[in-house]
Amino acid sequence: MKYQIRFTLNGEEQELYVPANYTMLRVLRDELNFMGTKEGCGAGECGACTVIADGRPVNACIVLAPEMDGMSIETVEGLAKDGRLTPLQEAFVSHAALQCGFCTPGFLMSATALLRENPHPAREEIIRAISGNLCRCTGYVRIIEAIEDAARDNGQ
Amino acid sequence: MDQLKHIGKSYTRSDAVNKVTGSAEYVDDIRLPRMLYAQCVRSPHAHAKILSVDTAAAWAMPGVRAVITGEEYPNRAGLYLEDRYFMAKAGDTAKYRGEAVAAVAAETPEIAQAACAAIRVEYEVLPAVTNAVEGMKADAPVIHPELGSYKVAPIFYPKPGTNISHHYVLRKGDFEVASFQADRVFTHKYYIPHVQHVPMEPHGCIARYDPDGKLTVWASCQSPYAVRQALSVAFGLPLHKIRVISQAVGGGFGAKAGTTLEGIVIPLARQCQGRPVKLVYSREDEFINAYVRQGMHATITTAMRADGKILGVHNEFIWDGGAYTEYGVNITKAGGWGSAGPYDIENVWTDSYCVYTNHPVGGPYRGFGMCEIHFAIEQNIDQIAHEMGLSEVEIRRINALCPGGHTGMGEKMDVAGYAECLEQVIRDIEYDVPSVQVSPTKIRAKGIAGGWKSPSMPTNAGSSAILRMNEDGTFFLMSSGQELGQGAATVLPQIAAEVLSVPPHMIAFVSGDTDHTPYEWQTVASRTTYCAGNACKLAAENLRDKLLDLAQIKMGAVKRDLELCDGYIVHKIYPERRIPMKDLALGITFDDGSGYGGPAIGVGTFTLENNINTDKKTGVATHHPAAFWTMGANGVEVEVDTETGHIKVLKMCSCFDAGKVINPALFCAQSEGAMVQALGTALFEELKLKDGKVLNPSFVDYKIPTADDMPELIPKFVEYAEPTGPYGARGAGEPLMVPGAPAIANAVFNAIGVRFTKMPITPEDVLNALKP
Ligand code: FES
Ligand code: FES
Numbered sequence: 001m002k003y004q005i006r007f008t009l010n011g012e013e014q015e016l017y018v019p020a021n022y023t024m025l026r027v028l029r030d031e032l033n034f035m036g037t038k039e040g041c042g043a044g045e046c047g048a049c050t051v052i053a054d055g056r057p058v059n060a061c062i063v064l065a066p067e068m069d070g071m072s073i074e075t076v077e078g079l080a081k082d083g084r085l086t087p088l089q090e091a092f093v094s095h096a097a098l099q100c101g102f103c104t105p106g107f108l109m110s111a112t113a114l115l116r117e118n119p120h121p122a123r124e125e126i127i128r129a130i131s132g133n134l135c136r137c138t139g140y141v142r143i144i145e146a147i148e149d150a151a152r153d154n155g156q
Numbered sequence: 157m158d159q160l161k162h163i164g165k166s167y168t169r170s171d172a173v174n175k176v177t178g179s180a181e182y183v184d185d186i187r188l189p190r191m192l193y194a195q196c197v198r199s200p201h202a203h204a205k206i207l208s209v210d211t212a213a214a215w216a217m218p219g220v221r222a223v224i225t226g227e228e229y230p231n232r233a234g235l236y237l238e239d240r241y242f243m244a245k246a247g248d249t250a251k252y253r254g255e256a257v258a259a260v261a262a263e264t265p266e267i268a269q270a271a272c273a274a275i276r277v278e279y280e281v282l283p284a285v286t287n288a289v290e291g292m293k294a295d296a297p298v299i300h301p302e303l304g305s306y307k308v309a310p311i312f313y314p315k316p317g318t319n320i321s322h323h324y325v326l327r328k329g330d331f332e333v334a335s336f337q338a339d340r341v342f343t344h345k346y347y348i349p350h351v352q353h354v355p356m357e358p359h360g361c362i363a364r365y366d367p368d369g370k371l372t373v374w375a376s377c378q379s380p381y382a383v384r385q386a387l388s389v390a391f392g393l394p395l396h397k398i399r400v401i402s403q404a405v406g407g408g409f410g411a412k413a414g415t416t417l418e419g420i421v422i423p424l425a426r427q428c429q430g431r432p433v434k435l436v437y438s439r440e441d442e443f444i445n446a447y448v449r450q451g452m453h454a455t456i457t458t459a460m461r462a463d464g465k466i467l468g469v470h471n472e473f474i475w476d477g478g479a480y481t482e483y484g485v486n487i488t489k490a491g492g493w494g495s496a497g498p499y500d501i502e503n504v505w506t507d508s509y510c511v512y513t514n515h516p517v518g519g520p521y522r523g524f525g526m527c528e529i530h531f532a533i534e535q536n537i538d539q540i541a542h543e544m545g546l547s548e549v550e551i552r553r554i555n556a557l558c559p560g561g562h563t564g565m566g567e568k569m570d571v572a573g574y575a576e577c578l579e580q581v582i583r584d585i586e587y588d589v590p591s592v593q594v595s596p597t598k599i600r601a602k603g604i605a606g607g608w609k610s611p612s613m614p615t616n617a618g619s620s621a622i623l624r625m626n627e628d629g630t631f632f633l634m635s636s637g638q639e640l641g642q643g644a645a646t647v648l649p650q651i652a653a654e655v656l657s658v659p660p661h662m663i664a665f666v667s668g669d670t671d672h673t674p675y676e677w678q679t680v681a682s683r684t685t686y687c688a689g690n691a692c693k694l695a696a697e698n699l700r701d702k703l704l705d706l707a708q709i710k711m712g713a714v715k716r717d718l719e720l721c722d723g724y725i726v727h728k729i730y731p732e733r734r735i736p737m738k739d740l741a742l743g744i745t746f747d748d749g750s751g752y753g754g755p756a757i758g759v760g761t762f763t764l765e766n767n768i769n770t771d772k773k774t775g776v777a778t779h780h781p782a783a784f785w786t787m788g789a790n791g792v793e794v795e796v797d798t799e800t801g802h803i804k805v806l807k808m809c810s811c812f813d814a815g816k817v818i819n820p821a822l823f824c825a826q827s828e829g830a831m832v833q834a835l836g837t838a839l840f841e842e843l844k845l846k847d848g849k850v851l852n853p854s855f856v857d858y859k860i861p862t863a864d865d866m867p868e869l870i871p872k873f874v875e876y877a878e879p880t881g882p883y884g885a886r887g888a889g890e891p892l893m894v895p896g897a898p899a900i901a902n903a904v905f906n907a908i909g910v911r912f913t914k915m916p917i918t919p920e921d922v923l924n925a926l927k928p
Pocket of ligand 1 (some may be wrong): 038039040042043044045046048049050059060061062087153
């Protein structure tokens with residue numbers, strides 16, 4: 001039994017027929033070949049699959065495909081426009097806020113959602129916003145500094 | 157040395173843009189036409205004889221393309237000890253709970269899973285060994301009865317008929333005499349449980365068998381050449397018929413150093429010629445069926461002189477190697493090599509045993525035995541200081557290994573920055589200033605610990621690099637030193653850039669393809685900056701040499717008067733005489749149209765010379781068995797909540813002697829990551845095992861540090877050049893993690909006066925210890 005779902009992905013309309021037991025993560029990766037969103041656990045526990053859905057960060061691995069109907073979804077592929085990185089992406093590069101990079105798309109999406117909601121978050125608010133994202137390489141400090149740096153760029 | 161232009165500069169990571177845009181390609185991101193999906197059937201018993209495997213029902217299912225059992229594996233394979241098939245066979249035994257006994261390739265993951273469920277396996281359950289100390293006893297069930305027939309590297313000594321796959325022995329000096337002369341002798345015991353590496357990217361592999369017999373393997377692996385070798389042995393394939401490709405790797409920490417799931421996918425691919433077969437581990441698989449860090453029981457007996465001088469130590473390390481110890485034997489050896497810690501001790505006796513158990517397979521984990529032994533060594537020192545009324549700082553100062561001193565194995569050290577690192581962290585953590593107390597139930601205190609590590613690699617481990625110059629003066633640097641996140645793809649081009657005097661961004665780094673990028677033993681052991689770095693430097697020097705050969709013809713000058721400078725070949729005396737380097741990319745062309753010298757390409761190969769094994773009987777070094785030793789220290793401050801038992805690490809300071817630091821920002825990033833990883837093992841990580849079963853194979857039950865746990869981090873370094881390192885560099889990625897856990901344990905003792913000799917130190921442990 002397949003469901004028809006319509007949603008926007010990084011601003012583009014999508015219409016698909018998918019099995020009800022597929023997750024949003026599987027739809028993005030296997031049906032649409034958007035590979036930037038990663039699977040680290042498949043159980044909503046690591047944040048590697050974080051995307052922004054209707055403005056809020058969600059773990060794509062625990063959202064079922066039928067729920068995507070009508071959603072506006074943003075993935076890491078939608079951040080840079082015309083080859084220009086967002087200030088947050090730039091900050092990740094300049095702060096060396098990534099090592100293996102597997103967690104990076106998830107952190108970028110959590111932090112992007114945060115900065116839209118709250119352009120000048122305090123350090124505690126940043127930590128809260130990324131506490132569902134696991135990173136094994138960096139020890140987090142550079143990720144937090146990069147987000148702070150991008151927030152500073154947000155103007156007053 | 158001339159002023160360095162590119163070494164010591166914090167260039168941004170060459171892989172960063174791809175990684176922040178989601179375009180870096182990891183194995184699971186690869187989609188190949190007509191790809192099939194694999195799943196495994198795994199033993200539900202810790203130790204069981206396999207009576208039969210019935211695959212008929214699986215074969216009958218629509219969409220199933222291949223089904224394999226242990227029969228597919230003609231030969232055992234393994235890195236140092238060839239003790240494993242990639243799958244247990246009927247008639248033989250499954251040796252840990254989770255071992256693969258059959259596998260399926262099918263059109264979808266769902267079909268593969270259903271087919272696995274349809275495979276019937278009959279087992280006869282055998283008594284299991286679930287404790288390494290018990291496993292050494294004479295009456296323990298023997299897990300590998302054929303151990304005596306396994307092929308083994310000649311520096312390891314298995315004991316056939318027992319579960320001991322290696323007994324490492326070190327006998328430097330005479331510990332008995334030392335303890336006779338000692339004013340006091342102390343014996344302390346420690347236990348380090350199994351932990352898992354938890355790379356965020358689970359292991360993955362795709363294999364495709366072409367009709368002409370060529371096997372291509374895309375693996376999330378640290379060491380494509382080591383994987384190629386293991387597969388060649390296991391399947392009897394010539395090396396030129398196997399191509400291993402490793403693209404972006406989502407963290408390894410040792411877990412991706414050996415060969416794990418690759419061996420399962422290959423026979424499936426062989427049955428489905430032309431169609432790629434993919435297997436990606438679930439997180440649960442990752443916890444159970446990738447490598448785990450071995451558990452370890454340590455007993456240290458120390459002979460002390462009243463003034464704080466350590467006269468001798470006798471260490472006993474018993475490693476819980478798990479079901480297969482093809483890699484674990486070398487961790488046991490590394491533990492022996494490092495067993496004195498960064499201290500100059502005249503009499504060092506060490507027995508380090510690798511013991512088979514029916515636990516998940518032990519493998520290399522960042523630090524390769526050093527995190528484990530230093531949890532013991534560095535607490536032992538604090539305990540002795542405390543019991544003798546000495547200061548923890550002073551006892552380390554008295555015994556620190558200094559230039560001119562000798563390692564536990566007896567190597568003379570010309571360079572040793574330990575003492576300076578120690579002083580730096582003592583200053584940074586203000587060790588002599590007591591913590592400011594903020595609450596009567598939240599006790600703060602500080603702790604310190606040191607540590608060291610050498611690469612425990614084969615003495616002849618080789619590296620190579622090829623540097624190609626393009627017509628426009630850009631370059632390709634080809635090496636199989638892998639980028640795992642540690643920064644190889646940034647640092648190795650920096651080394652070549654320094655030689656060639658061009659900006660590093662003009663050098664593209666190409667790696668991870670055994671058909672195209674040259675041999676590299678492995679990307680492990682914190683050896684890449686050093687070994688692959690040397691090969692890259694030699695390749696660049698080779699290319700420079702060839703360019704200067706051509707330039708002397710073209711410029712009518714003597715080679716020794718020419719140098720490379722910012723993309724030009726320049727006359728040292730008449731600097732206005734210069735030509736762009738790129739003009740020589742294809743050789744030179746004379747006025748009559750004839751050419752000479754061909755396309756510019758440099759080759760570098762590196763094997764450390766005179767790196768000689770230790771004495772077989774005593775383990776004592778006559779020369780240098782270790783390429784280098786990287787030393788340093790951590791200072792930490794913790795807060796222990798006496799009501800909840802919760803330990804918060806407030807601050808961690810690190811200082812290491814990394815020789816010349818090629819890229820300071822990337823070094824510091826590694827240091828920060830290492831400290832937080834160490835914090836995780838000290839406070840919450842433990843693979844809980846019961847009767848061979850992993851009880852907590854998920855992030856809900858196995859916690860790793862989150863941003864919330866992050867303390868203030870101060871990463872520092874000192875730079876005493878490594879004489880044989882490229883520009884004086886030595887490796888650092890692993891050693892940086894070594895002192896963190898014991899420093900935290902020492903701080904906890906200083907806070908509440910309780911010594912925890914087992915990690916992790918959980919709130920429950922703290923509350924139990926504080927019970928009146
Ligand atoms: S993959 Fe979705 S939270 Fe881990
Ligand atoms: S950079 Fe490797 S997990 Fe975060």
